[in-house]
Amino acid sequence: MSKLFARIVGYFGNRNLVGVDKAGNRYFTRKEEIDVKEKRWVLFRGEEDSTSIPVEWICWLNGQRKIAPTPEEIMELEARRERVRQNVARLKKEEEEEKRAKEGNARKTSISGKVGGPDLKSFIRQFPDALEGGKVKEASDAMDGTRNSKERATEKAETEQESSEPTGSGASFRPGTWQPPS
Template identity: 30%
Template sequence: MSRIAGVLRRTFGLVREHVGTDQMGNKYYSVPEQKTWTGRVIHAKRMVEAANPTEYEYIEGSIPIEWDAWIRGRRKEPPSIEELLKNESYRVQIKLKAKEVEEKDLALQAKEYREGLVATPAKTLAKGHASSTSFGKQELSEEPSTAGNTFEPGSWMPNPKK
């Protein structure tokens, strides 16, 4: 059988073996090491045929982590359906636990604020904009300031030295 497969590979080009499909519809293939009809050796490859082939529609998470590890050669065997389902349920549990911990932390923080154990965050009241020359000043000074397009060269003279 391998002799026939070798003849077919050399005649028709690369032969890829379907390894699996994920829940999003992506198909994964393995191309074993083979020789072309010219005798050139083609190394083994792993590839994915995306369910959504247009590049601009790709979003992070379009390929599950387990399949990504197989494609990049970080694992030898492709993931099984049981493994994918187990890992997905584990990820959901971790997200729920993280949400619970965050809610408990916010409740504890609110309790500490009410009891006076922790100082409440300072609330500042700023008048004007920080880039303004009069920011934080009670009175407007007579010192020169630029006012964009109303600046007139030579209209201000410095105070004489004392």
């Protein structure tokens, strides 16, 4: 029993208070006589919440820092963190203002009607309809009223004769036999 009592008294009598953080948590250290290694621990104020420990103290507890953080260092780091928070808030505000300005410009151009869309008639004329076999061009020409039916028939006959595409389908088709005209 005396050994247990001596160990308890030695444990509490041999500890050194290293510092206190902003939340009121107290940090202690003691030298182990057997291991010659320094033991570090924290006594939480109130509820044991490991997320309430500042990063500097976590580094000290884990042995990543040899010296415990000083109050001046902690105050300097807190001021730096606050500046970073303010800068982040300012940047978010500027981004939102830029986004609103861009949206406002887009709305103005769409409302004024000056934004021209694609010319669909000229776009459709580029591609003959597969189902109608090239009648889209004829239909669009008829809509324009620029040509008569005789001119259209002549042009259609010329395009069919000048075509270098292979003709034939079904049983008469043989792969690899078509050669381009020379």
